[in-house]
Amino acid sequence: MEVKCYKLLSLDIWDTILRRKCHPDAIKVYTSREFYLYAKDYIKQDKRNLRELTRLRVDAEREIGTECKESGFDDEYNIKDVFRRWIRYACDKEYPNIDKLVEHLYESELNRELENIYLDPTIDSTIDSIRHEKLVCISDFYTDKFFLQKLIDSVGMRNKIEEIFCSCDYKLNKRSGRLFEIAEKECNVCSNEHIHIGDNAYSDVEVPKRLGIDAIHYLPDDEHKKRKERESEFVSDLKDSLRYKDFPLKSDRDISLFFYGFIADIMESCIEKKLKKIYFFTREGEFYKEIFGTISVFYDKEVVPKSYILEVSRLSTFVASLREFTLDEMMRLWNQYSIQSMSAMFKSLAMDLGNVKKFLDLYSIDPDEVLTYPWTLEPVQRLFADEEFKNLMEAHIADKRDRLLEYCAGKDLVVESDEDIAIVDIGWRGTIQDNLCYLFRNTMIYGYYVGLIQFLNKQPENSCKYGYLDKCSFARALLTISTPFEMICNSPNGSTVDYEKNDAGIMVAIRNNEKSEDDIFFSYTKKLQEKILSDCNKLGKYCYENFIVSEDVRNYAYEALRNFIYYPDRDTVNSYFNLTHNEEFGVGAYVDKRTVFRPVLMFLALISKNKRQEFKDFLRNTTWPQGYLTKYRLYPLIKVYNNILEKYY
Numbered sequence: 136m137e138v139k140c141y142k143l144l145s146l147d148i149w150d151t152i153l154r155r156k157c158h159p160d161a162i163k164v165y166t167s168r169e170f171y172l173y174a175k176d177y178i179k180q181d182k183r184n185l186r187e188l189t190r191l192r193v194d195a196e197r198e199i200g201t202e203c204k205e206s207g208f209d210d211e212y213n214i215k216d217v218f219r220r221w222i223r224y225a226c227d228k229e230y231p232n233i234d235k236l237v238e239h240l241y242e243s244e245l246n247r248e249l250e251n252i253y254l255d256p257t258i259d260s261t262i263d264s265i266r267h268e269k270l271v272c273i274s275d276f277y278t279d280k281f282f283l284q285k286l287i288d289s290v291g292m293r294n295k296i297e298e299i300f301c302s303c304d305y306k307l308n309k310r311s312g313r314l315f316e317i318a319e320k321e322c323n324v325c326s327n328e329h330i331h332i333g334d335n336a337y338s339d340v341e342v343p344k345r346l347g348i349d350a351i352h353y354l355p356d357d358e359h360k361k362r363k364e365r366e367s368e369f370v371s372d373l374k375d376s377l378r379y380k381d382f383p384l385k386s387d388r389d390i391s392l393f394f395y396g397f398i399a400d401i402m403e404s405c406i407e408k409k410l411k412k413i414y415f416f417t418r419e420g421e422f423y424k425e426i427f428g429t430i431s432v433f434y435d436k437e438v439v440p441k442s443y444i445l446e447v448s449r450l451s452t453f454v455a456s457l458r459e460f461t462l463d464e465m466m467r468l469w470n471q472y473s474i475q476s477m478s479a480m481f482k483s484l485a486m487d488l489g490n491v492k493k494f495l496d497l498y499s500i501d502p503d504e505v506l507t508y509p510w511t512l513e514p515v516q517r518l519f520a521d522e523e524f525k526n527l528m529e530a531h532i533a534d535k536r537d538r539l540l541e542y543c544a545g546k547d548l549v550v551e552s553d554e555d556i557a558i559v560d561i562g563w564r565g566t567i568q569d570n571l572c573y574l575f576r577n578t579m580i581y582g583y584y585v586g587l588i589q590f591l592n593k594q595p596e597n598s599c600k601y602g603y604l605d606k607c608s609f610a611r612a613l614l615t616i617s618t619p620f621e622m623i624c625n626s627p628n629g630s631t632v633d634y635e636k637n638d639a640g641i642m643v644a645i646r647n648n649e650k651s652e653d654d655i656f657f658s659y660t661k662k663l664q665e666k667i668l669s670d671c672n673k674l675g676k677y678c679y680e681n682f683i684v685s686e687d688v689r690n691y692a693y694e695a696l697r698n699f700i701y702y703p704d705r706d707t708v709n710s711y712f713n714l715t716h717n718e719e720f721g722v723g724a725y726v727d728k729r730t731v732f733r734p735v736l737m738f739l740a741l742i743s744k745n746k747r748q749e750f751k752d753f754l755r756n757t758t759w760p761q762g763y764l765t766k767y768r769l770y771p772l773i774k775v776y777n778n779i780l781e782k783y784y
Contacts, residue, residue: 141349142324144267145315146296147333148274150362151353152258153286156251158369162244164189164682169243170225171684172438173236175407177226183686186372188225195220196277208306209313214277215241245282254290257355262295265330271298273318273331275308275338298322309338312346334359376687383673387691388698390623391670396692397603398426398671399678399685401583404601405557406438408581412547413557414445416567417631417646419624422664423559429668430675440557443546446644447539448631449566454484455536456570460528462510462519469510470591471564478502480509485633486531494524538634540574541642548575555579561624562586563617565600572598586614607693612780616700618758619711625660627653651713659710701761701777708762 146152155162167188171178182188195217200210218237222230230236262270274283280299287296300318302308307317319329326347333339334353343350370379377387384391405413415424424442431439457464468483469475477500481488488502495502498514498521509515518524540550548556555578558568562584572580572595579597587602594600604610629648637643678688699707757763760780764773 138266140266140268141330142268142328143271143319143322143330144262144265144269145271145273145300145318145329145331146258146262147309147331147335147339147353148272148276148283148287148299150255150334150358151332151339152255152272152292153252153290154255154358154362155248156253156365158366160189160371161369161682162247162251163192165247166240166244167192168682168684169240170222170236172403172406172434173239174222174226174230175403177228177230179225179227182225183684185682185684185687191225192217192221195224203306209302209308209311211275211302211306211308212277213279213303214244214282217277241282244278245285248286249289252286252290254292255355255358257358258353261332261351261353265332267330269297269322269324270295271300271318271322272296273300273309273314275302275310275314277303279303309335309342312342315343315346315348370681376681376683377691379677379681379683381677383677384670388695389670390695390699391667391674392688392695393692393699394423394426394667395430395671395674395678396685396688397585398423399430399675399688400603401557401559402427402430402434402439403685404581404583405440406434408555408557409438410440410555410557410581412443412554413440413559414443414546414548416558416560417444417446417448417644418626418629419561419621420444420559421626422624425664425668426671427559429672433675433679441547443548445543445546445548445558446631446646447567447571449570450483450485451535451631451633451644452539452567452570452574454486454532455539456573457532458573460519460525460532462516465510465519467569467592469508471566474505474507475509476503476505477509477515484528484531485535486528490527491524494518494521494527497521535633536574538642542634542644543574545642548578550575551577553577555581557581557583559583561617561621562602563588563614564590565598568598568600569595585620586610586617588614604693604696606689609693609697609781612783613696613700615780616759616761619700619703619707619762620696622655622711623660623663623707625652625656627656629653655710655713659706663707700759702773703759703762703765705765708759708765711759711762712766 149155149159164185167185171183171185171188175183178188182191196212199212199216199220203212204210215237218240219233222233222236272283272287276283278301280301280303283299283301284296287293287299298318298321300314300321302314305314305317307313309315315329315331319326329343330349330351331339331343332351332353336352340350340352368380373379401413413427415421415427421444424444427442431442453468465480468480472479472483477495478488481491481502492502495518498518500514500518506512506515543549552575558571558580560567560582563586565582565584565587568580568582569592572578576597579599582598582600584600584602586604587600602610604613607613627648629646629652631644632647633645634642635645677683760776761773764770764776
């Protein structure tokens with residue numbers, strides 16, 4: 136019996152020629168991620184969830200399809216038209232250069248498809264088993280044939296497929312049968328000369344047979360089984376972002392969640408703003424940079440900013456940033472430290488007291504006397520009016536400025552640049568950022584912080600600051616207890632106090648080590664940071680695979696920090712209360728966290744209102760009341776204190 140030779144053999148594309156390593160909807164969610172990353176600040180708050188964003192895209196597809204059908208075509212749509220409407224629906228303000236974003240999303244979706252497709256292992260032999268003259272593809276899909284052609288070319292089918300008929304190009308589909316009719320007309324064949332192969336029982340088999348076309352239902356057992364397994368693993372919707380399969384942490388209140396959420400939020404913001412450089416300030420920034428590097432592998436390396444450590448401190452940047460040496464300019468310091476000795480002031484200016492002693496003696500100023508509102512006092516006013524003193528200080532300022540600028544130049548941060556940059560620090564007023572803004576006036580500096588408190592100085596025009604805790608309802612309460620968090624973010628090697636050239640002639644930072652801080656770091660903090668880094672890597676993978684963005688993690692991150700502060704473990708507490716902290720800037724001294732329990736005061740607080748207030752003040756002065764109560768196992772009082780704290784703040 137002679138085997139029939141068909142003039143036309145047509146193939147479905149998806150799950151016939153091409154197979155995906157993932158659920159088809161996963162590709163759309165990936166594209167939602169790109170949209171989110173590139174337009175985060177423009178997207179409506181309630182749409183900053185990748186699955187919610189994807190649902191909005193599907194709504195746009197459905198609307199355009201309906202409009203197309205009402206115009207006499209089938210319910211088809213073009214991906215670029217969908218993207219335009221999707222962007223308009225998702226954003227609460229007009230996105231600038233929408234066409235550029237549409238093209239980016241188009242290319243992103245193409246690249247994601249290319250990463251996730253492979254050639255069906257048996258389709259070649261199936262094609263070869265059917266005698267035919269011409270081989271084409273007929274596909275119901277929302278991209279044009281050029282998009283599909285690139286996919287088919289990538290799996291080695293470039294020379295086999297003569298033409299692609301895509302529903303997107305004709306606004307007609309296989310489901311109605313009209314796309315088959317288009318293909319036959321353009322190929323000049325009749326239905327009885329045509330055979331079609333595809334996986335869909337209706338559009339690839341029933342419809343063509345109804346039109347007189349021979350059809351083969353293509354469902355190879357192995358590949359079909361794999362497809363079902365892959366697609367069953369995809370969760371189309373889940374309100375709780377930390378309840379997907381294989382959540383890597385033991386608890387959704389693990390402090391690692393806070394660090395991941397904080398750094399992921401920074402990453403996303405930098406990508407959205409298209410920033411190319413990000414600087415992490417010592418000391419806490421050294422740890423943040425490690426986390427940044429750990430999670431950066433889950434983002435497109437082309438858009439991740441280059442990261443640097445910038446060894447700076449309030450002490451090393453303040454004096455260098457002074458525009459002139461006047462009482463008005465010194466208000467940048469005195470607005471924060473309005474009660475201060477001259478000795479503390481000169482420490483903040485990195486000036487050796489011996490170099491100015493004769494001027495202090497001349498105006499009868501005791502360097503160790505604590506002064507209230509120094510700028511209002513006549514001896515201080517006379518000191519600042521002394522030309523010899525001013526010349527000395529301005530030469531000192533110029534030297535410090537030159538040193539700092541040369542150091543920064545070695546970190547690819549130069550005065551002449553007008554490139555926008557990001558900086559990262561723990562908080563709390565962003566004083567170092569202010570100082571740098573005065574030095575790098577052409578550079579827009581975006582500052583990212585754990586938290587921010589009220590600014591006491593006028594903000595430079597080239598400064599923009601974000602606090603991760605800004606959206607946290609109990610942020611004020613948390614920010615009253617910041618020092619234990621600072622401890623776990625710490626790094627060894629001390630604070631930066633100055634800059635000098637090394638033997639190779641390179642300007643490097645001089646750092647002032649404090650042994651007790653380093654001891655705590657190596658005995659406690661280092662191990663905790665290693666755990667957090669490992670957790671953040673796992674969380675990065677988990678979030679990437681489950682389409683979770685920083686906005687989904689935010690509330691969990693807040694609760695994790697709240698849990699760390701309000702209900703601490705004893706290892707953390709014991710480390711904290713053996714700590715001393717260098718506060719040379721402003722205070723001009725070391726702050727000792729070690730405390731002594733006062734059981735008598737606690738007992739008296741139970742029977743005396745005045746003593747209760749004294750006990751409250753005592754707890755507050757420990758800088759970590761919950762930690763103090765944990766240290767002495769006064770657990771029933773912790774909940775009471777937490778309730779009072781949140782009620783007050």
